[in-house]
Amino acid sequence: MNARFSASPGRRRALALLARGVLMLLVPRHLRAAAPMPVVVLTGYPEEMTSRFEAAFAKAHPQYRLSIRWYHGAEALSLLSGPGQGGVDVYWAASPRTFDRLKAAGAFQSAGIDRDGLPDHVGGTRISDADGYYLATELAGYGFVFDAAELGRLGVAVPRDWTDLADPRLAGRIALPNPARVGFAQVMADIVLQSYGWERGWALWSEIAGLSVLVGSGGRRVAEAVGPGRAAIGLSIDFLAAAAIAGGAPLGFAYPRHGGINPAHIAITAGAPNPDGARAFARFVLSGEGQRLLADPDIRRLPVRPAVYAGLPVGYHDPFAAAAAGGYAYDNAAGRDRLALVASAFEQMYVQGHEHLAALWGRIHAAERRGLDARAMRARLCAPPLSETEAAAPVMLARFRDRPDGAEGAPRRVEIDWQWAAAKARSEVGRMLDEAGA
Template sequence: MRIHPLAAALALTLSGLAQAGTVTIVTSFPKELTDTYRKAFEARHPGIKLEVLNKNTKAGISYLRETPAGQRPDVFWVSDPSAFEVLGRDKLLQKAPDARNPKVPAKVGNYPINDPDGLYYGQALSGYGIMTNTRYMQANKLPAPKEWADLTKAVYFGHVAISSPSRSGTTHLTVETILQGEGWDKGWRQLLQIGSNCAAVTDRSFSVPDGVNNGQYGIGMVIDFFGLASRSSGFPVDFVYPSVTAVVPANIGLITGAKNPDEATRFIAYTLSLEGQQLLFDPKVSRMPVLPYADSGLKVPAGYPDIFEIARSAKVQFNAEVSEERYALVTGMFDQMITFRLKELQAASRAIYDAERKLAGKLNAQGNDLLKQARDLAYTPLVSEADIKDPKFLALFRANKQDVAVAKQLTGMEEAWNSKAKANYAQAEGLARQAAALAR
């Protein structure tokens, strides 16, 4: 059948109009949050529809890199500021000055809320902490942890959950906060001990709060809004901010080569407006606004945390550039030493805890020396602080992984870490068993 040219032109025009009325958002945020914003924005702007593509942070970055300009989605909206550093470096973000809200302060603590170059804006503020199921804790007679270091204790073995930082931007921020707060070597030692106490390393960040809510796990390492939202929904949970925490913005930005930049800018502006910021207090969302509580017109629920106060007392001044520079290194190490070797790491710690109990209070130099060797093997990172001070070493992890030689070198390095971790944990378990056998 021959289509009349006028009909074809009309179809194209209508298609273009429909396309122009749709803003596509790439985000890692849960459906409860995106649905809240979608319904409110579409009610305010009935001619614009929001389409949400839910992807974890790493997958979202890859998607933007692989999509040609003119076909890309419009808005990128995630928690991890390192992701925006990457996109800015790759020229995948463009300025949207009309979206800026001048009432947003320049900083939270000492951390800039908006990008100094205007490529993205802080839309909500987040801290990172410890979520507990109070019934689980009571049933298992567990003390409530207050600091990350508490989670290294033997009493929490098998009771903790964390998601993989390579799969979750918020978990990457938690891991990086510990590394920046404690230092590289001490921070990794702490992370390896916490990892050994984990019942699971999940693929997605929301699997951790879901597991804490239903009592599958007693303790979860999470971004604050997971704990606050669960508590608002009536689950038997508590949430605490450790002293070693950071408060950073969850950002939103306009994508270079977006299909509908004008409508996308209107959405970004809406999320930063008083109405858009008020939505953060919705119990299903439970996030912290970038607008300060005083003199902003916000209606703050009773008992809601003041994130600006928390930021003033936080011990970590988060450095997003450092985080971005070593992102691939940190996530790769975590997976090879913890995620993919969790059973072996658990076995090593189980043997170490057993030896500690049997040697407690006893003067047994040989046993204690073996125990120290076991701990060092199990909890020493495979990449040292001296290694990361080498610019050439770090540059490898920022190189183009499409390059066959680079990919081969990185794969070989990660395989070596995996094998070394397995061998170290087996040796640590053996030494701990020897130490336990010496207890009299």
């Protein structure tokens, strides 16, 4: 058989492409269709989200083509701080601390986008950079993912606020993420401290931690831990719970009265190879069309454009309406510098020695059911690791501020002191319970 007709399919495709290229060279330049210009987007978002934006953006702006690259936290920080910024045009992610650091390092240029209809705040939380270097694209709300049937079997109502979690009937049935290992949980820990005050907030966390099972890493594992025979409730962020619900899990999600918001952002890199395309994509994400994509059942995020909520399904959580009613008072600017410190203190006090802590709270609750006075025991077990004044000291904050999310490196001497203080308190409370016969 003639070799021309026996070529492999791969060879025939290669020859066809070569022929097409030769023909294109014969077509006058002004008649050729311009190839779409790439817009390189660095993101931590999952493919089920980025693919929808990619398709919609291509339809709206056929002159551009998105090139998605997936990086997380410290990886993105390293790449965008380096020479050439990896050829990236846009950084789009839910990592507020990373955006802060990159702005400080001069990694972004001014977004230069009309912000009409895009608020800078939700309640007390600033969501976009005051100088316009990065803009909020979507919001995630903190709250409680729950199994209604499991709560019913325990005789516990769906919690309306954080204080409702300090219910002895929930012992061993709360899934609690470790703020030192689960990124979103740092703000969650600080919401309680701001909402109830430093002393009462740490006391509440001590009791909640004593009633909980710990989730050491991976935010998605909180919702996975909730269900029949497992936890009845988990402390989470809404889109992670929505993903589990969309996957068929029989769960619900409740927003507490003292709520908190975690914004995601978009920024154009200082050395963007395609700044016009980058700006076009940022505008699209913030447009009404882009914001409505966030309500897709497979994405289920909270838009940052308030006008979009009028067209969303009944019952879709509107953080702007909740803020107008007095919710979302959390001040993220005030809490930002201390998040790493709070997360570390939480870990030393309640994660290290957790089994002992849970046993002590079980004994305290049992003693109170018998009518014993456990106020002194509570006071000792609930004492914070340091005062709010000490936590606000610049020297103390500086020890923790630049610690990457989830990183092991830390000021170990301070952490060892906190561990020792917590162990000493647990030992003393154990003796007090023994002496009371509890």
